[in-house]
Structures are given as structure tokens and as C-alpha cells.
Amino acid sequence: MSSFSYDITGGDVTVRVIITEMDGGLTFDLEVLGDSGTIGDLNALYLDILDDDLTEGLSVTGTDVTAFEFDADAVTKVDNFTTIKGEVLKEFGAFDMGVQFGTQGIGDDDIQSTSFFLSHETETLEIEDFLMQDSAVRLTSVGEIDGERDGSLKIGGIAEPISEPEPEGPILEEPPIEEEGPTVGEDIIIVEEIPLEDEFVFLSDPINGEGLGGEMILDVSVEEEIGAMIEAEQPLYGGETIIVAPIEDPSGEWITT
Numbered sequence: 320m321s322s323f324s325y326d327i328t329g330g331d332v333t334v335r336v337i338i339t340e341m342d343g344g345l346t347f348d349l350e351v352l353g354d355s356g357t358i359g360d361l362n363a364l365y366l367d368i369l370d371d372d373l374t375e376g377l378s379v380t381g382t383d384v385t386a387f388e389f390d391a392d393a394v395t396k397v398d399n400f401t402t403i404k405g406e407v408l409k410e411f412g413a414f415d416m417g418v419q420f421g422t423q424g425i426g427d428d429d430i431q432s433t434s435f436f437l438s439h440e441t442e443t444l445e446i447e448d449f450l451m452q453d454s455a456v457r458l459t460s461v462g463e464i465d466g467e468r469d470g471s472l473k474i475g476g477i478a479e480p481i482s483e484p485e486p487e488g489p490i491l492e493e494p495p496i497e498e499e500g501p502t503v504g505e506d507i508i509i510v511e512e513i514p515l516e517d518e519f520v521f522l523s524d525p526i527n528g529e530g531l532g533g534e535m536i537l538d539v540s541v542e543e544e545i546g547a548m549i550e551a552e553q554p555l556y557g558g559e560t561i562i563v564a565p566i567e568d569p570s571g572e573w574i575t576t
């Protein structure tokens with residue numbers, strides 16, 4: 320699931336927009352962040368789309384959506400109370416689409432967050448359609464949280480990702496599993512040095528060895544090598560993970576050291 324987030328900030332208000340690919344369309348999640356203590360009632364989101372031709376065939380659905388407008392390079396308002404005319408229009412030009420939320424003012428709805436789904440009748444929409452495109456929000460009843468809320472705002476910006484777009488799906492890599500023989504290498508964890516005289520020692524497979532008792536995988540050459548080292552009273556693979564059992568009862572309880 321590809322997704323990216325961007326912020327539109329102005330007049331002490333920040334609106335975060337998250338665009339996520341879903342079912343061939345795009346989900347837009349909007350939130351007035353409120354970090355600054357100033358909020359507003361979300362009235363409309365205006366967007367440019369990379370390919371103007373896509374404006375034919377778009378449709379939008381959402382709980383708070385009360386109207387929308389699609390018209391390449393020509394959208395300056397959805398409703399009279401959600402117009403984007405003024406400085407934002409001068410700076411960014413007319414938009415390709417506008418989506419209106421709720422009703423005017425905060426009497427009926429004070430929308431601090433909302434979502435809608437945008438789809439196209441024939442094309443699959445992708446986050447790239449909106450990445451780095453112009454974007455604007457219209458808010459009314461702007462003011463301090465629990466304060467007067469008597470301002471209004473039109474703010475615009477570029478849909479520049481806050482961080483890199485998320486890759487498609489989670490990446491899960493299975494660790495390689497050794498087919499045969501114990502693994503002796505840097506993946507082995509040092510747990511404890513053990514005295515060797517009275518113990519019967521095998522190297523364990525770090526993936527499969529733990530708690531395996533007699534079922535551990537042993538390479539014949541390693542077994543012989545360990546046997547030779549025990550005979551010669553040499554230290555055995557000092558500092559590496561090993562499984563030990565008392566020599567008098569090698570099939571008894573195995574301890575990972």
C-alpha cells in the first residue's frame with residue numbers, strides 16, 4: 320500500500336493530508352493538527368492532478384463530502400462559501416478539482432478531520448498523480464481551541480512528502496536456514512565460557528539448536544573435530560554458543576551456554 324503525507328500550513332493552522340492507494344483509487348485523510356493551538360473547520364480541499372485528462376471520469380465519496388467539482392485548470396470554488404479566490408488563487412492558479420466538506424460554519428459540523436475516496440471510472444489512480452502538485456485548503460471558524468473561532472483561512476502549498484513514500488507492502492525476509500551441519504560464525508552469540516573437563520560438548524545450530532537436546536544437527540566432521548579436541552584437552556570453540564550436557568548423561572537435559 321503506497322502512501323504519502325504532506326502538510327499545508329498558513330495562518331497558524333496546519334492541515335495534514337495523507338494520500339493512500341487503495342482498491343485502484345486513492346483515500347485522502349485530512350486532519351487539522353492543532354499543534355499551534357489554532358484550528359479551523361475544514362470546508363474544502365483543492366488539488367491539482369498531474370494528468371489533466373484524468374479530471375474526466377473522477378468520482379469522490381466520503382461521509383462529510385457535500386459537493387465536488389472537477390474541471391482541469393478551472394476550479395476556483397465548489398460552493399460560494401468554499402471559494403479559494405484571492406491570494407491562493409493568485410499564487411497557485413485555478414485547481415483541477417475541489418472537494419467540499421460539511422456545511423458552512425460550525426453550527427452543524429466542525430470538521431477537524433475527514434476522509435474521502437477518489438476513483439476514476441477507467442484508470443487506476445496512484446499517489447504520483449498528486450505528488451508535488453499544488454494543493455489548498457479552505458477553512459472557516461478559525462481560531463484558538465475553545466476560543467472565539469471567528470477567523471477564516473485559505474492556505475495553499477505543494478504536496479511535498481513529509482517523508483519518503485512508503486514502499487509497497489511490508490518487506491519480510493525470511494532468514495536463510497542452513498540445510499545441514501551446525502553454523503560456526505559471527506551469528507553465534509557468546510553466552511558464557513564453560514569448564515570443559517566433565518562435559519560433553521557440541522556446537523549447536525544457532526537457528527535450530529536451542530533446546531533441541533539430542534535432535535540437534537551435527538556435521539560429522541565437526542563432531543570428529545570436537546571429539547579430537549576433547550581428547551587433546553584443548554579448549555572447545557571458546558566463546559561461541561554451544562550446547563552442553565554432562566558427559567555421564569549426554570542424552571539428559573541439554574543446557575545452552
Ligand SMILES: [Ca+2]
Nearest residue numbers: 367371392415
Ligand atoms: Ca492542472
Ligand SMILES: [Ca+2]
Nearest residue numbers: 421422424428
Ligand atoms: Ca462546517
